[in-house]
Amino acid sequence: MIFEQLIDIFLLAFLAVISIAIVRIRNVLTAVMLFGIYSLVSASLFMLLDAADVAFTEAAVGAGISTILMLATLSLVGRDNEKPLVKKKISFLPLIIVLVTGATLVYGIVDLPPFGAADNPAQTHVAPRYIFQSMSEIDVPNLVTAVLASYRGFDTLGEVVVIFTAGIGVLLLIGGRRREEENTDE
């Protein structure tokens, strides 16, 4: 138990360091590779927090597909380094916004229920129904699958609609370009 907590603390600190590195680095290709590492460390952390399904989705989709999409984009738009921001009076504004928002959120965590307690409000509403009834109602040992495909099936349908819409959007944005190029060739 203590060992798990140490790994948790270490991985979270590692994530913070990686995110700082992504902000600081000017080379966009390096930033994308660092983001791949970030996703992989996130996946390990999800595993540590007992969320196996989330962990392998994040490893496959977050670290895999996202990184590949970004690399493919970089191969099309060129990987010029990010230009340093033009020094203006306004350049302090993002930092101030972020610090104020962060301070507000830190004030908010004081009222959160204790981390990992079994009687937290999040644990006592519908989760017991899913945990204790799904074996007799759905008969799938993996509770996440039972909730995803059956209890909240409409959610998953909505997700599929979103992916479909995004696919059509990408096709309209990039697919039309190919046709124009072919027309100009003729």
Place this chain on the structure above:
Amino acid sequence: MSGLGIWNYLIIIFLMMTGLYMVISSSNLVKKLIGLNVFQTSVFFMYISFGYISGGAGPVFNENVELYSNPLTHVLILTAIVVGVATTAVGLALSIRIKESFGTIEEDDLHKMDSSL
């Protein structure tokens, strides 16, 4: 709240704010999208932390286990991860089109072109 919980939530807020800072202040559009993804991942951590029960098992049915983590948060985040990739793909496609039309994906240059039109 225990020290581990405070550490968890502090890092989550830190990641969230790093992502927000990248979205606001990066001038490269691809880097802005990386910032958006970092922000999203921190929200995923927040949900999974809410669903975590210390000493509980992962939500796979087993006759010897009494205490499971909350499967509902895991389901919500599974959906969110996939939707996140879909939005990232649309954003990247947009930046490819912007590069073709304007020849750059640096926000400062785009603003200059916009005001010179």
